[in-house]
Amino acid sequence: MHPFQKARTAMRMAWLAAGTAVALCAATSAQQAQPQDIVFKNATVMTASHGTIEHGSVWVHAGKIAGVGDTVNAPASATVVDATGQWLTPGIIDPHSHSALDSDVNEATSPVTPSMHMIDAFDNRDKALYQALAGGVTTELLLHGSANMIGGQAVVIKNKFGLDRDAMLFPNAPGSIKFASGENPKRVYGSRDQLPSTRMGNFEVMRQAFEDAKAYMATWDAYNAKAAKGDKDATAPKRDLKLEALADVLRGKLYVQIHCYRADEFLTEEAIAHEYGYKIRAFHHALEMYKVADKIAPEQTAIATFTDWWGFKDEAWDAIPWNAVMSMRKGVRVALKSDSNDHIRRLNQEAGKMVHYGGATEDEAIRMVTLNPAWIIGVDDRTGSIDVGKDADLVLWNLDPLSTYARAQKVYIDGDLFFDATAPGLGATHFTGAMHDAGGFGSDDDGNGEDGQ
Amino acid sequence: MKKLFAVALLLLAGTALLRAADAPKKVIAIVGGRLLTVSHGIIENGALVMVDGKIAAVGAASEVSVPNGAEIVDAHGFTVYPGLIDPETNFGLTEVQADVNSNDLAEPSDEIMPHMHVADAFHAETELIPVARLNGITNAVVAPATNDSIAGQDIFIQLAGADRDQMILGRDVALAMNFGAEQRRRGGRAGGHAEYPSTRMGLITQLRQAFLDAQDYMAQRDEADKKAQKADKPEKAEKSDKSDKADNPFKRDLKMEALIPYLKGERPVVIGVYEGYDIETIMALAQDFHLKVILNHVTHSQEILDKIAAYKVPVIIGPIYDFPLANERYDAVFTLPAELARRGVKVAISSADAGGPVSSHSSRNLPYAAGFAVAYGLPYDEAFKAITLNVAEMFGFGDKLGSLDVGKMANVVLANGDPLDVRTDVKQVYIQGVAVPMVSRQTKLRDEFSK
Numbered sequence: 001m002h003p004f005q006k007a008r009t010a011m012r013m014a015w016l017a018a019g020t021a022v023a024l025c026a027a028t029s030a031q032q033a034q035p036q037d038i039v040f041k042n043a044t045v046m047t048a049s050h051g052t053i054e055h056g057s058v059w060v061h062a063g064k065i066a067g068v069g070d071t072v073n074a075p076a077s078a079t080v081v082d083a084t085g086q087w088l089t090p091g092i093i094d095p096h097s098h099s100a101l102d103s104d105v106n107e108a109t110s111p112v113t114p115s116m117h118m119i120d121a122f123d124n125r126d127k128a129l130y131q132a133l134a135g136g137v138t139t140e141l142l143l144h145g146s147a148n149m150i151g152g153q154a155v156v157i158k159n160k161f162g163l164d165r166d167a168m169l170f171p172n173a174p175g176s177i178k179f180a181s182g183e184n185p186k187r188v189y190g191s192r193d194q195l196p197s198t199r200m201g202n203f204e205v206m207r208q209a210f211e212d213a214k215a216y217m218a219t220w221d222a223y224n225a226k227a228a229k230g231d232k233d234a235t236a237p238k239r240d241l242k243l244e245a246l247a248d249v250l251r252g253k254l255y256v257q258i259h260c261y262r263a264d265e266f267l268t269e270e271a272i273a274h275e276y277g278y279k280i281r282a283f284h285h286a287l288e289m290y291k292v293a294d295k296i297a298p299e300q301t302a303i304a305t306f307t308d309w310w311g312f313k314d315e316a317w318d319a320i321p322w323n324a325v326m327s328m329r330k331g332v333r334v335a336l337k338s339d340s341n342d343h344i345r346r347l348n349q350e351a352g353k354m355v356h357y358g359g360a361t362e363d364e365a366i367r368m369v370t371l372n373p374a375w376i377i378g379v380d381d382r383t384g385s386i387d388v389g390k391d392a393d394l395v396l397w398n399l400d401p402l403s404t405y406a407r408a409q410k411v412y413i414d415g416d417l418f419f420d421a422t423a424p425g426l427g428a429t430h431f432t433g434a435m436h437d438a439g440g441f442g443s444d445d446d447g448n449g450e451d452g453q
Numbered sequence: 454m455k456k457l458f459a460v461a462l463l464l465l466a467g468t469a470l471l472r473a474a475d476a477p478k479k480v481i482a483i484v485g486g487r488l489l490t491v492s493h494g495i496i497e498n499g500a501l502v503m504v505d506g507k508i509a510a511v512g513a514a515s516e517v518s519v520p521n522g523a524e525i526v527d528a529h530g531f532t533v534y535p536g537l538i539d540p541e542t543n544f545g546l547t548e549v550q551a552d553v554n555s556n557d558l559a560e561p562s563d564e565i566m567p568h569m570h571v572a573d574a575f576h577a578e579t580e581l582i583p584v585a586r587l588n589g590i591t592n593a594v595v596a597p598a599t600n601d602s603i604a605g606q607d608i609f610i611q612l613a614g615a616d617r618d619q620m621i622l623g624r625d626v627a628l629a630m631n632f633g634a635e636q637r638r639r640g641g642r643a644g645g646h647a648e649y650p651s652t653r654m655g656l657i658t659q660l661r662q663a664f665l666d667a668q669d670y671m672a673q674r675d676e677a678d679k680k681a682q683k684a685d686k687p688e689k690a691e692k693s694d695k696s697d698k699a700d701n702p703f704k705r706d707l708k709m710e711a712l713i714p715y716l717k718g719e720r721p722v723v724i725g726v727y728e729g730y731d732i733e734t735i736m737a738l739a740q741d742f743h744l745k746v747i748l749n750h751v752t753h754s755q756e757i758l759d760k761i762a763a764y765k766v767p768v769i770i771g772p773i774y775d776f777p778l779a780n781e782r783y784d785a786v787f788t789l790p791a792e793l794a795r796r797g798v799k800v801a802i803s804s805a806d807a808g809g810p811v812s813s814h815s816s817r818n819l820p821y822a823a824g825f826a827v828a829y830g831l832p833y834d835e836a837f838k839a840i841t842l843n844v845a846e847m848f849g850f851g852d853k854l855g856s857l858d859v860g861k862m863a864n865v866v867l868a869n870g871d872p873l874d875v876r877t878d879v880k881q882v883y884i885q886g887v888a889v890p891m892v893s894r895q896t897k898l899r900d901e902f903s904k
Binding site: 127128130131134135183290291308309310311312313314316317318319320321322326341342345346349352353355356402403404405406407425426427434435436437 | 548549550551552580581584774776777778779780782783784814815817818821824825827828829873874875876877878895896898899902903
């Protein structure tokens with residue numbers, strides 16, 4: 001080893017050791033029981049559901065929000081956080097992330113893989129989770145990639161970085177499944193001379209999958225009917241994980257989250273959903289929604305969109321930064337999402353851009369990264385706004401979170417402090433040991449096939 | 454050669470000025486705004502007069518006399534500042550990232566490609582430029598992508614103009630160099646054979662050889678020039694045909710030729726490098742050949758910041774959004790501009806998203822990257838310089854651009870608030886004193902579907 005290199009390595013080791021020591025100290029203090037009651041006083045409280053309260057207070061009791069307003073009835077024993085000059089928002093929610101999945105984002109070996117479960121790839125020590133936490137992100141929908149027409153089933157996490165894998169799962173969150181159409185499945189299978197290599201192929205693959213699922217359901221229905229009548233000769237059909245997952249779509253048991261870009265594809269996807277009797281929870285990316293928002297609004301399908309990414313491929317050529325606000329004005333529920341380990345760290349700024357591009361109010365803008373993504377995931381009754389009874393997922397910011405200059409100071413999840421920018425070292429109050437680095441950019445859709453989709 | 458180049462530069466500059474003069478001769482006075490001059494502080498309730506494409510007056514509204522017949526722009530409540538300059542883009546080298554036919558980003562057939570001139574590929578009509586311009590970007594450096602150790606020579610552009618020649622303010626303004634893991638020939642993402650140079654040792658050796666070869670070439674060429682001059686000088690006209698020059702014509706080598714201005718330190722080399730240890734390696738080489746260095750990226754250099762300051766070279770930070778290493782604090786990269794500026798380093802900030810510089814679609818976010826540096830400790834004035842005057846100075850345009858000063862090109866922006874804040878809307882961009890239509894393909898789509 002070159003002597004300089006040795007010195008550098010030694011420096012790095014020493015630095016790491018110092019970092020670990022700091023992290024250990026922080027963890028020790030964090031292991032003390034969280035206070036049962038916390039009161040944030042004198043904050044600018046952006047509730048996301050009912051406007052902004054200047055000099056407001058929020059009371060957290062046993063991990064839930066127990067009071068919010070000009071004043072709250074917290075017990076005298078409550079731990080007081082003086083938030084003078086600071087902003088308090090609900091935790092940021094990302095409805096489209098591929099973080100912490102190593103490179104296992106796409107099972108790109110068949111265009112229909114509904115029985116893949118992203119939880120099986122979830123690496124709870126990935127550094128991307130920490131970096132997102134430091135950006136105020138408390139909940140993420142970790143999705144399968146967009147290589148397949150029907151991809152795998154998502155996992156919903158609370159970003160309790162430092163806890164074990166299962167403790168990071170959002171308890172009893174509804175299931176979601178990822179669909180995709182357009183260039184990505186075309187490219188993946190077309191490059192192998194396989195179906196689907198066109199949009200015609202895209203949608204026929206989907207229809208066939210649902211026909212298969214209907215036949216499978218019919219076989220089971222027939223068997224169940226016979227069995228119910230006490231027919232002892234009835235033999236149970238073979239269980240098929242793939243077809244069962246598709247049947248769950250047709251039974252309405254899974255939220256359908258669809259990656260697609262173009263206006264014509266939204267219309268085709270809605271038509272197929274009507275044909276087979278399921279609802280589409282959200283279109284993801286949805287960069288051309290502004291063209292057909294009036295047609296999609298009555299379907300009550302939301303969108304999870306980029307603010308200003310464009311031009312990375314043909315189907316992103318008509319992207320405009322006004323898409324989100326224009327679609328919102330036509331009655332579509334709009335969320336912003338990252339699809340990126342980079343942007344997930346600054347979704348608050350992405351919301352701020354909506355003030356610029358289309359004149360969203362601050363209230364509308366903050367809702368795009370809190371309550372609206374919570375609805376897409378199906379957890380809006382439990383998080384996404386500062387309302388009594390909801391989980392105490394909260395971020396304290398040094399400045400207005402919609403400005404370029406805002407930094408998350410403290411991040412609470414279920415009332416527990418998971419990030420503190422003012423703490424020494426990493427500021428990740430529950431984390432010890434070493435982070436994993438999966439590399440990549442956490443996107444399955446950066447236009448250059450980074451994750452091979 | 455040097456003279457020839459100088460003449461070429463003059464001609465080029467002349468062309469640009471001539472074309473600008475074709476524009477309607479208009480006098481515009483922006484009155485009542487908050488002027489961020491960059492060079493001499495903030496002027497509240499200021500006035501700025503633009504005549505013939507240049508800034509003719511700047512000062513307090515009470516002190517600046519507005520010429521008769523000037524078009525008056527009421528800027529009360531608005532911020533007025535010099536056009537922003539993005540120090541690294543791929544404007545005109547890419548249109549749709551995934552569409553290979555629209556890309557002329559780099560020539561990966563060899564690692565040493567100094568004779569690739571971005572000017573030869575620059576597609577002036579790219580849709581990316583109006584999109585960036587709407588957010589106040591008026592100038593940019595266009596560089597090739599980063600595949601090669603020496604990828605080619607940059608251009609410095611104006612984000613408006615009737616054609617390519619009007620938009621290119623300077624060709625071959627800098628040499629684009631790169632050093633690190635990415636340039637190793639390991640068969641690439643698609644697989645294939647590894648070939649030399651497949652390690653950092655190989656990359657550096659190859660670079661050293663290239664610069665040595667160029668030095669030799671320069672000596673041979675000078676020698677040949679001397680001989681040719683001797684042969685030409687006292688002899689009669691008919692005899693000169695039989696001179697050395699005619700018998701042994703010196704064969705020009707374009708690759709070697711391209712390195713000469715950089716070996717002479719006449720123009721900067723921009724070295725894209727991410728890791729601290731790579732910076733130390735490449736800087737040793739650069740110092741051996743007396744290259745005039747601008748460092749670029751320096752993402753993981755936190756351990757050697759003092760050393761970087763001691764190099765006394767300017768640094769482009771970009772993207773500020775690159776990821777810290779595992780177990781590093783989340784803001785290890787966000788704080789780099791502040792840490793370097795604190796050590797006296799001249800800092801510029803580029804626009805790219807994490808994932809590398811090939812992201813000129815995001816150039817419009819340049820002011821927000823600078824704002825983010827402010828959030829993490831860079832003084833506001835320094836941040837503003839990092840996307841205006843510092844960039845102009847690094848690339849040889851410090852006397853023409855980058856601040857609101859009399860005599861400079863009238864590239865001026867009017868916005869409804871703090872330019873570095875994501876919520877701010879740019880209302881008008883002036884380039885060479887002409888109000889640029891605030892239209893892009895995207896605004897047309899917006900308007901079409903807003904009917």
